[in-house]
Amino acid sequence: xxxxxxxxxxxxxxxxxxxxxxxxxxxxxxxxxxxxxxxxxxxxxxxxxxxxxxxxxxxxxxxxxxxxxxxxxxxxxxxxxxxxxxxxxxxxxxxxxxxxxxxxxxxxxxxxxxxxxxxxxxxxxxxxxxxxxxxxxxxxxxxxxxxxxxxxxxxxxxxxxxxxxxxxxxxxxxxxxxxxxxxxxxxxxxxxxxxxxxxxxxxxxxxxxxxxxxxxxxxxxxxxxxxxxxxxxxxxxxxxxxxxxxxxxxxxxxxxxxxxxxxxxxxxxxxxxxxxxxxxxxxxxxxxxxxxxxxxxxxxxxxxxxxxxxxxxxxxxxxxxxxxxxxxxxxxxxxxxxxxxxxxxxxxxxxxxxxxxxxxxxxxxxxxxxxxxxxxxxxxxxxxxxxxxxxxxxxxxxxxxxxxxxxxxxxxxxxxxxxxxxxxxxxxxxxxxxxxxxxxxxxxxxxxxxxxxxxxxxxxxxxxxxxxxxxxxxxxxxxxxxxxxxxxxxxxxxxxxxxxxxxxxxxxxxxxxxxxxxxxxxxxxxxxxxxxxxxxxxxxxxxxxxxxxxxxxxxxxxxxxxxxxxxxxxxxxxxxxxxxxxxxxxxxxxxxxxxxxxxxxxxxxxxxxxxxxxxxxxxxxxxxxxxxxxxxxxxxxxxxxxxxxxxxxxxxxxxxx
Numbered sequence: 001x002x003x004x005x006x007x008x009x010x011x012x013x014x015x016x017x018x019x020x021x022x023x024x025x026x027x028x029x030x031x032x033x034x035x036x037x038x039x040x041x042x043x044x045x046x047x048x049x050x051x052x053x054x055x056x057x058x059x060x061x062x063x064x065x066x067x068x069x070x071x072x073x074x075x076x077x078x079x080x081x082x083x084x085x086x087x088x089x090x091x092x093x094x095x096x097x098x099x100x101x102x103x104x105x106x107x108x109x110x111x112x113x114x115x116x117x118x119x120x121x122x123x124x125x126x127x128x129x130x131x132x133x134x135x136x137x138x139x140x141x142x143x144x145x146x147x148x149x150x151x152x153x154x155x156x157x158x159x160x161x162x163x164x165x166x167x168x169x170x171x172x173x174x175x176x177x178x179x180x181x182x183x184x185x186x187x188x189x190x191x192x193x194x195x196x197x198x199x200x201x202x203x204x205x206x207x208x209x210x211x212x213x214x215x216x217x218x219x220x221x222x223x224x225x226x227x228x229x230x231x232x233x234x235x236x237x238x239x240x241x242x243x244x245x246x247x248x249x250x251x252x253x254x255x256x257x258x259x260x261x262x263x264x265x266x267x268x269x270x271x272x273x274x275x276x277x278x279x280x281x282x283x284x285x286x287x288x289x290x291x292x293x294x295x296x297x298x299x300x301x302x303x304x305x306x307x308x309x310x311x312x313x314x315x316x317x318x319x320x321x322x323x324x325x326x327x328x329x330x331x332x333x334x335x336x337x338x339x340x341x342x343x344x345x346x347x348x349x350x351x352x353x354x355x356x357x358x359x360x361x362x363x364x365x366x367x368x369x370x371x372x373x374x375x376x377x378x379x380x381x382x383x384x385x386x387x388x389x390x391x392x393x394x395x396x397x398x399x400x401x402x403x404x405x406x407x408x409x410x411x412x413x414x415x416x417x418x419x420x421x422x423x424x425x426x427x428x429x430x431x432x433x434x435x436x437x438x439x440x441x442x443x444x445x446x447x448x449x450x451x452x453x454x455x456x457x458x459x460x461x462x463x464x465x466x467x468x469x470x471x472x473x474x475x476x477x478x479x480x481x482x483x484x485x486x487x488x489x490x491x492x493x494x495x496x497x498x499x500x501x502x503x504x505x506x507x508x509x510x511x512x513x514x515x516x517x518x519x520x521x522x523x524x525x526x527x528x529x530x531x532x533x534x535x536x537x538x539x540x541x542x543x544x545x546x547x548x549x550x551x552x553x554x555x556x557x558x559x560x561x562x563x564x565x566x567x568x569x570x571x572x573x574x575x576x577x578x579x580x581x582x583x584x585x586x587x588x589x590x591x592x593x594x595x596x597x598x599x600x601x602x603x604x605x606x607x608x609x610x611x612x613x614x615x616x617x618x619x620x621x622x623x624x625x626x627x628x629x630x631x632x633x634x635x636x637x638x639x640x641x642x643x644x645x646x647x648x649x650x651x652x653x654x655x656x657x
Contacts, residue, residue: 001051004031004111005038009049011114011190016046021116021197023339024332026270027182028115030105035059037106041096055096061088062106066159070152078367081152103155107162109172110186114193117182117270119339120204123346125179126267128354134177137203143173147180147356149363150269154178175200180268180356208349211342214247220318224459225288228467228512232519233295234309234323239516239523241388241414242466243330245338246319253341254314257281263314263337263344265355272364274329274336275322278302280310285317292519312337326388327414327440327465384411385638388439390465392416392457394448394505395475397425399581400530403626404472404633405432405441412438416461418446419475440465448475448501449493451508458508467516470637471509473502474530478583480594482541491544498548499555502529506559510568517566524567526637529556530629531572531646533654541600549574553646560644569643573632576650577614579623620651 008031015021015029027046030039037057040046044053065084070077085098099105105113124133134144143165148154158176165173174196176184185196223244231242253259260281266272280302284290295313302310311333313321322333347353356364391408395401397419409415409432419425425443432441444460447453461468476498479490506527513525534542535549553572560570577584584591592607594600601613615621628649636642648654 004033005051005054007031007190008038008054008112009051011112011193012040012046012049014194015114015116015197016049019335019339020120021118022046023117023270023335024274026117028099028101028105028113030102030113031111032059032106033111036090037062037102039099039102039105042099043097055094055098056090057085057088057098057102058090059106062103064088065103065155074363078151100151104158104184107155107159108176108184108186110174111188112190112193113184113186114190114197115182115184116197117268118197118201119342120201120208120210120346121177121183122181122268122339122343123208124204124350125177125181125183126343126354127347127350127352129351130177130179130354133207133350137207138175138200141169141173142175142177144177145179147178147360149360150181151367180354180360182268208346211249211345214249217246217248217251217319219246219463221459222285222288222291223318224462225515226291227462228515229288229292229519230295230313230321231323231466232516232523233292233299234313236309238325238387239389239467239469239520240323240325241327241330241390242321242323243327243334244319244321245334249341249345250319250338251317253344254281254316254319256316257283260314262348262353263341266361266364267340267343267347267353267355269364270336271340272361274311274333275340276308276311277361277365278306278310279312279314279337282313282315285315291315291318323466326412326438328438386411386413388412388414389469390414390416390461390467391470391472392418392461392468392505392509393472393474394418394446394501396472397421397428397443399583400575400578400626400629401472401474402428403581404474404530404629406435407626407630408470409437409439409441410435413470414439414465415441416457416464417441417443418448418457419443420445420447446475448473448504449496451504454501454504455508458512462512468509468512469525471505471513471527472530472633473505473527475501476530476545478542478545478591480542480545480591480598480600482598483543485541485598486544494544495548495551498545499551502552502555506555506570510559510563510566513563513568514566517568522567524569524640527559527563527568527570528633528636529570529572531556531574533574533576533648533650535572536574536646536648536654536656541598556646557644564643569636569640571636571643572646573629573636574646574648574650574654575629576618576624576648576653578625579611579614580625584623618651618653622651624649624651 012029025045028040030037037059038054041053041055070080131144148157174186185193187193227242231239253263266277282294284294322330324330324333344353391413393401393405396405396417405415405417417425422445429441429443444457446457479494529552531552532549534546535553539546556570556572592610596604596610601610604610632647632649
């Protein structure tokens with residue numbers, strides 16, 4: 001790796017990780033030598049940039065864009081320019097799309113160019129006095145460019161202005177301010193670029209005092225019933241994810257329509273990409289019912305006027321809400337919209353806010369380049385039916401539960417790992433986060449035998465994602481022993497976790513699923529209990545576990561009848577023995593050890609004897625595996641005409657008559 005490429009990656013990550021400089025996939029960086037320019041490819045965020053995220057172009061071929069003649073039709077012209085840009089690729093087989101700003105970076109003669117959207121700078125650039133204040137603070141050393149539609153028009157405008165600047169100063173500008181857009185800082189070293197940005201922010205801070213860190217306003221429980229309904233109302237055919245934010249800064253703009261009007265229009269291209277062009281304000285926030293009623297009333301008018309469902313909703317006294325295809329997209333939209341609020345605040349201190357005009361907004365909204373960036377930013381996964389749905393897996397920190405949670409996460413689901421073991425659960429969430437998925441995994445400390453704990457688990461899930469699609473009631477314990485060995489408190493504990501825990505999960509999960517179904521009548525959700533073959537036939541010297549599992553199937557059939565009108569399917573899966581998991585194989589307290597000690601297997605002298613005894617009872621001659629159970633789970637989710645069933649996954653060991 002060239003040392004300069006290493007410097008480029010370092011400075012990209014440095015600024016990309018700071019929300020006050022760039023948010024989501026915005027910003028761009030480049031390095032050039034005599035023959036080649038390396039620039040961040042579209043779809044690669046600065047914060048995570050590697051050499052793989054750079055695209056190299058031939059500078060000599062790029063120069064042709066300046067002299068070529070293109071169509072007067074904007075759409076045709078941008079397509080022609082894009083074709084010439086692709087013809088400049090040094091290695092077109094890598095199939096990476098160069099930034100549309102590549103030609104702008106090529107215009108500047110310095111080796112490094114760092115284009116960012118700093119909040120403080122954009123507060124100045126989105127104000128009515130942007131040009132006057134720029135000149136006041138920095139003189140004519142900073143090249144100020146009035147707002148120009150992005151693409152080829154901006155390129156030609158910048159080219160003319162840079163040529164004039166060179167004639168006046170005999171060198172290129174190191175700082176370029178683009179009105180309602182952001183800043184370009186250029187130099188022959190990345191250290192100098194950092195120095196320049198520090199000087200710019202410091203200079204503006206003398207004119208506009210930086211905002212203090214906003215104070216978080218606590219989650220309002222009225223949202224527990226409102227969010228699942230809003231998720232259905234605002235997501236279109238496939239429900240997405242709702243993320244929300246409330247703090248002291250946001251609170252200054254949601255008190256009434258007049259305050260909301262100050263943050264109701266786009267200021268920069270990024271806002272249009274991530275938040276669309278119009279936003280909804282909800283006045284009523286006293287109860288969940290009033291909020292839902294207001295959205296139901298306003299949504300048809302919003303759709304008729306703007307042609308799309310809002311991606312940003314501002315609710316009086318409750319905060320801002322982003323609805324998107326994935327948790328990451330919703331979080332990015334919140335970041336961008338909160339940045340809009342900050343910019344509006346700063347712009348108000350500079351003589352007033354200068355919003356983009358309807359014509360400017362329309363150009364960006366329809367521009368192919370921004371539509372491509374919008375598509376990349378959605379990160380909605382690969383198209384399977386589970387994409388970005390919301391699941392809870394109890395007992396999900398280890399064993400079968402962890403396997404189920406991981407499989408769902410790799411199907412791009414958002415997964416809540418609910419478990420008593422916090423240390424193991426948090427470590428497992430970190431492991432999942434390192435794998436490729438458009439979903440998000442979180443851990444919630446949960447005791448399924450405690451109804452208060454389960455209710456809090458559901459509240460936390462709704463607060464995080466906005467709803468619930470799949471409840472996997474998997475948490476369970478097993479204590480083997482005969483009547484002469486089993487103590488009443490051990491029996492009660494086994495029943496409390498395996499039987500009562502399932503009831504608690506179904507009770508509180510179904511409350512959210514019913515709210516969703518009220519707004520989208522044909523939307524199906526699932527409650528799936530991971531039962532056992534011991535729930536299908538008696539188990540010698542294992543009655544506490546088997547009795548709870550038998551009872552679980554009774555609950556499943558009863559819940560299924562009650563919840564069918566709400567399109568909530570309730571089923572049990574009854575796996576055979578999962579010998580590889582800790583339940584059986586734990587060397588200290590696994591079932592192999594327990595059964596050996598209690599003499600459940602006659603004549604067994606060691607653990608291997610116990611294992612062989614159980615494997616020989618299975619016609620398929622092996623224990624149940626995770627993939628066997630996952631196929632049953634996927635079937636139940638996909639099959640809309642299946643409820644109240646107890647599906648054996650036992651290798652033929654238990655066959656239903």
